[in-house]
Amino acid sequence: MALYPLFADLEGRDVLVVGGGEVAARKIAALLKAGARVRLHARAILHPDVAAALAAGRIDRLGGDFDPAWLEMVWLVVAATDDTAFNAALAVEAGTRRRLINVVDDAALSTFQVPAVVDRSPLVIAISSGGVAPMLARRVREQMETLLDPALGPLAALFGRYRQRIRQALPDMGLRRRWFERLLDGRLDRAHAAGGAGQVENAFLDELERAGEWARHAAGGAVALLAAAAMPDLYTLRALRVLNEADAIVLSTGVARDAIEPARRDALHLQVPDAEADGLALEHALGGSRVVYVHAGTPAGLAACARLSAACHEAGIACRDVPSVAAGPV
Known part of the structure; x- marks a missing residue:
């Protein structure tokens, strides 16, 4: 991962935008939504939204020739001009002053990228391709928009x-x-x-x-019995749900850790022989944990499932067998 992802708190903080066209208008709108104080330098105001924001006093315009000293007043810089030489010089000036700059459509000159965003405020999801494939990032954003409920x-x-x-x-x-x-x-x-x-x-x-x-x-624990899928993307939705809800995941010796790639990252992962799996899984379930026993579908694994199911029934612990792969052709 070449870029370090972060979310910047710009409420009440100054940001310099250079340019007055359509791209600048989009950047200004996003910055104002984040609560930034936008300072604008533009040779000409080409977009009506920028003109309206100026007229309403929502942004401040810095007149005259560009003054590199303006960079001392701001936290971030956005260069939204079509003047390649000016953008390159501005990037150098910003770097000298340790100001992060986004030069639109020029990842090489930029020290931060503006991601595609799925906005479910206060939940915000940012998607970046590192500036190399912005259309791909937008496509992923469109897919995420359909997946995430407005609620x-x-x-x-x-x-x-x-x-x-x-x-x-x-x-x-x-x-x-x-x-x-x-x-x-x-x-x-x-x-x-x-x-x-x-x-x-x-x-x-x-x-x-x-x-x-x-x-x-x-408050009581529970156990789910799950046969490992050959590939993580073959799991049923029900299997993915129990893997994501698990407090502890017990893997039999023959199961590769790649098989539980979709599982919750902070769950306790324990890999033991099938002969020990049922006792360990039951121990954690009795302690109140939701346990998933992932086995390889071998006779030893199925025998462990049978022992674990019987022990759970005797202890009053819920135990269910979860289909890992959908039946029938894929």
């Missing part, structure tokens, strides 16, 4: 607004994570479709009111 924005805001109440209702971090996942699993989608952000908040508060009662029933 995610209001829901993310509610998580922040009621953070303290959530912690009080669910002091255990593991249960709190499960409660978040429960809400993110589509429980509030209908509320958003029915009444927008206001209805989402009503449904959210109802779920929060009942969080303590839910936690008393959800």
Whole structure:
């Protein structure tokens, strides 16, 4: 990864934009949305949106010839001109002063890139190709737009607004994570479709009111039995869900770690022989963890599944066999 991804807090901070055309107008609009104080230098104002922002006092215009001293006043610089020689000289001046600069359509001169964005504020997803394939980044953004429900924005805001109440209702971090996942699993989608952000908040508060009662029933562990797929992209949606919800993943010796690439990154990963897998998985489930036993489908692995299923039944632990690969031709 050549670029270091970050999100900049520009609220109330000065940013210099050079150029007055369509590209500059897009950059200015995004910067104003982020709360930046935009300072503009342009030989001519070519775009009506830039002219309107100037007339409304939303941006300040720096007149006369370009003065490199202006770079001392700003945090970031955006060069949106079609003057290649000027852009190159501006990049040098910015580098001398350790100011990050984005030269539009010139990754070599830029020290930061502006990504394609999926906006579900306060949830924001940024997609970058490092400046080498911006059309590809835009295509990925378009695909993400269709995948992410509009309810995610209001829901993310509610998580922040009621953070303290959530912690009080669910002091255990593991249960709190499960409660978040429960809400993110589509429980509030209908509320958003029915009444927008206001209805989402009503449904959210109802779920929060009942969080303590839910936690008393959800505190116990559970086990999922999963045969490893030959390739990670062959897993069923149900298999992907249990891998992403797991607190602990027990792998039999014959399963490559690549087989659980889609799994939750912070889950505990344990690799043991099949003969020990059932005891280890049960131990973690009895401690309240959601455990996935990933086996290779061998006779030893299936025997471990049978022992684990019987032990869970005796201990009162939920245990289910999850189809890993869809039946029939792919």
